[in-house]
Each structure stands twice: as C-alpha cells, then as structure tokens.
Amino acid sequence: MMAMGVIGQLLFYVQGVKIFVTRSANDVSMLGFLLGLISVSSWLIYGLLIKNKVLVIANIFAVIGALLVIVGILIHG
Secondary structure, three states: OHHHHHHHOHHHHHHHHHHHHHOOOOOOOHHHHHHHHHHHHHHHHHHHHHOOHHHHHHHHHHHHHHHHHHHHHHHHO
C-alpha cells in the first residue's frame, strides 16, 4: 500500500517538472491544484490524527508535489 500511495501522488511531480522544463504554466489550472492541495492536506491531517503511517507518508509526497506545481504556476503562469 505504501508504494501505491506514493506512486499515485506522482501526478503532481509530472506536472511540476513539465512546468519548470517548458517554463510555461499557461494551460494549468491554479484552482484545480489548489483544490488538490486542500484535499491531500486534509488526508495528511487525517492520517496524522489516526496515526496511519501509509496515509501520512503518501500525503506528505502529495503536499510537496502540489506545492511544487503551485509554485511553478506562480513563477511561469
């Protein structure tokens, strides 16, 4: 489950790398990634509250990835 949880969050990193490589975020939705950040942050908090290691680790990766995309949008958008 740990591997799948982390692998499932790679979508943020794929988008973030694309933004920084192409130096363009014109077609990327800030609202969509902000909502994604809120969602994965909520899951991270839930995982911390119930002390679920898989939820915590997977969503730490997700929060960092979502922040990467949002920073990319702010810089290159």
